[in-house]
Amino acid sequence: MLLELINYLLILTVLNVLIPTFFARLLHYNVLWKGKAEGRYVVLTFDDGPDPIYTEKVLDILDKYNVKACFFMVGEKVLKYPDVAKQVVKRGHEIGIHAFRHNLRFIINPLVTRKELLKAFDAVKRVTGVSPEYARPPWGCLNPFFYRESRRLNYKVVLWSFMSWDWGRTTADYITKRVLSRVKDGSILIFHDSGDSPGAYNGAPAMMIEALEVIIKQLKNEGYSIKPLGEVC
Secondary structure (H helix, E strand, C coil): CHHHHHHHHHHHHHHHHHHHHHHHHHCCCCCECECCCCCCEEEEEEECCCCCCCHHHHHHHHHHCCCCCEEEECHHHHHHCHHHHHHHHHCCCEEEECCCCCCCHHHHCHHHHHHHHHHHHHHHHHHHCCCCCEECCHHHCCCHHHHHHHHHCCCEEECCCECCCCCCCCCHHHHHHHHHHHCCCCEEEEEECCCCCCCCCCCHHHHHHHHHHHHHHHHHHCCCEECCHHHHC
């Protein structure tokens, strides 16, 4: 009986999560993974914040180079660090939804998916006054209910062009080389301004921040402009 239950849950997980994620990641079904507009540009996105230590450091770098980005925020962190979330908006950046809590229940349980999206939207709206237009699921894992609820709430589902792998135990040099060797016209780049999500290394954002300024300078030297998500999607 137990084995049958385990098999059933595995099949359910495959149908509910792995297949939709495969279509989204590899076939780019019904998701934004690169900018739609033509031209030599990239889009910067940041996941898992707001963070009381790292987010403002990211904002300072973006201000220095007059660059705008989209921050996919975790709802409970917006409520915990409202002043940081407000700073993101005050400095002219976009906000997207990254669930209310960054955990597996959001992905596996369809009832939780709907509830989390609504709670995350409410948190961002209440704290910042912004009605988010974009959504990105934790770890980029989707299920059919995420698609359905995102459409119902008029979200555009945004993934990324390639992973920077900035969330693990790595170095600024590795992040820089990985991004600059893979970037193409219209790339949506993903970074993480918090290191406390499941699976992430707590000190990883420090390496990302060290790499970020180098990446921005080199992209500009290579003729790339850095555009807001809303301008190209």
